[in-house]
Amino acid sequence: MSEITYLQAIHDALDEEMSDNKDVFLMGEDIGYYGGAFRVTEGLYDKYGRWRVIDTPLSESGFTGAAIGASLMGMRPVIEMQFADFISCAFDQIVTVAAKNYFRWGGKTPIVVRSPFGGNVHGGAFHSQCPEGWFLNVPGLKIVAPSNPYDAKGLLKSSIRDDDPVLYFEHKFLYRRIKGDVPDEDYTVPIGKSRITREGKDLTVITYSAMVHVASEAAEILEGEGISTEIIDLRTLMPLDKDGILASVKKTNKVIILYETPRTGGIGGEIAALISEDVFDYLDGPIIRIGAKDTPVPYSPPMEECYLPNVDDVVVAARKLIAY
């Protein structure tokens, strides 16, 4: 076991997969010689050379298409969107080509799209978005979003070894803020399985990525008030761990869904529908969604604070739900 940062976990997963499998290679803007805008790939260029850590032109759609092409030939490209926001430039290749290859003609497309996402960094509307929701309506993609170093490493390894296109959303707020124990030996975290990060019996908070930490803080406060909170870290958004979600709802009977994308049209609606379709009888109160405000991510601190879901939002909602 070693205690490492979330960023280091991602770096190590790349390094280990590259050293184990010659077909794994990286592409993206400034990821080579420079080591990446966030320094995730630092050192890999020196270790693996310029044809395994490729500095691309400023062409998200182009290098995503190129990754798809290489993957169809059996390679395992991992590409980096410098900021997740720029994934919009590659939208067409991801949605039109990667997601549909296997279904249409059996073309296996094992690409991984690493995207640093999320707010709380005063990045404004183009450097803070959470684009995962844009892709939830596109069958054929897998979407993961780890909340801690252990999952970050294990999920990235699974993503690289997976035969489908995987969108890997890494939260830039967590990069150097979150540390955790990670085994020294090889391990993976399966795609499609959630994890209960805190056991509880009064209500369930279903969440993922940076919001797991918001939920944990809220749970501490609620504990002091005698409210026992269960937290489900989804880890994977597509496919959703339906069984894990439903089991927890059956146990606690009350649900909050917490996510950082704008509330409307986000994953919360999907999960709420799933719960009400399958375990409606077990519910002892309304399903509450807490998302970001339905507005582009603002820059100024008071506005960004207002935009993002926070601990208080969860605590207030939980109290309301318990009193229901």
Next chain:
Amino acid sequence: MDIEKADLLRLYHFLKLTRRFEDRITALYRQGRILGGVWTSNGMEAISVGYACALDKDDVIAPYFRDMGAYIVRGITVNRIMAQYFGKKTGVTGGREGNVHVGDINLGVLGYPSHLADNYPVAAGVALSFKIRGERRVAAACTGDGGTSRGDFHEAMNMASVWKVPVVFVCNNNQYAYSTPLSLQMAINNVAERALAYSIPAETVDGNDVIEVFLAMKRACERAREGNGPSFIECRTMRMHGHSEHDAAKYVPRELLEEWKKKDPVIRMENYLLSNNVASQKDLSDIDAGIMKEIAEAEEFAEKSPLPEGEDAVKGVYATPV
């Protein structure tokens, strides 16, 4: 084409103002007084100042993030921009955005979307509207050498050429896109060659010579107004600071920086004005004193301005409130 004394002084004023203003913003960033990042145009000010000064008031610009000079030339005041960096309510976007992600339709400045070259097709569309309405106006867009690798760049160039619309595409070729040198960005040395494929007349100019940029832009605008369609202007320069102010730019050879330091566009213009007797040392000092005062006032204005209310975040998402 000749250039008049008033134009020369105007160019100089904005050059110097841009340099001083961004230097101040950099200093404030280092003091931790600005949130988020700071990207400056240090060493490249002549480009945005040159192209913006060549335009008429009715023309429209779609700048990119190293176009501080253009924003100021178009009339977005340093007060508003400084307040923007501070995230204040009085900033150009009222706290919605930081740095130069600004726009003001009344001043003919389109807001810059961070996604590079996204502004090129938009500028082509602005020009299309001028053509449809029979207006003698020009649209101008700017991006970096890196931005010209994007599909949107190529789609815009193609459309504009096919439609023969009055747009001038400016490219700030500072030889690096973040850490990526031109040689890894494209297999040609002159970005201007990209215009050939679209049958768009192109020039490569010395981007550190504000007069040259200005005159090239004047010629391109003239062509556009005469109904002869788009032009492309590649301005060769060097980015003298890091990609953003937290980047030490170790990937740029120091000798290259030394070489370009000698071509500093501000000093060069000063020398030009002095040696051609357009202005005296005293004139230049007076201009500078005025600029320093303006910037100090902007800082005070920004400092004293209130932050927006948190709830302002959800206001103004729709033009027709939902």
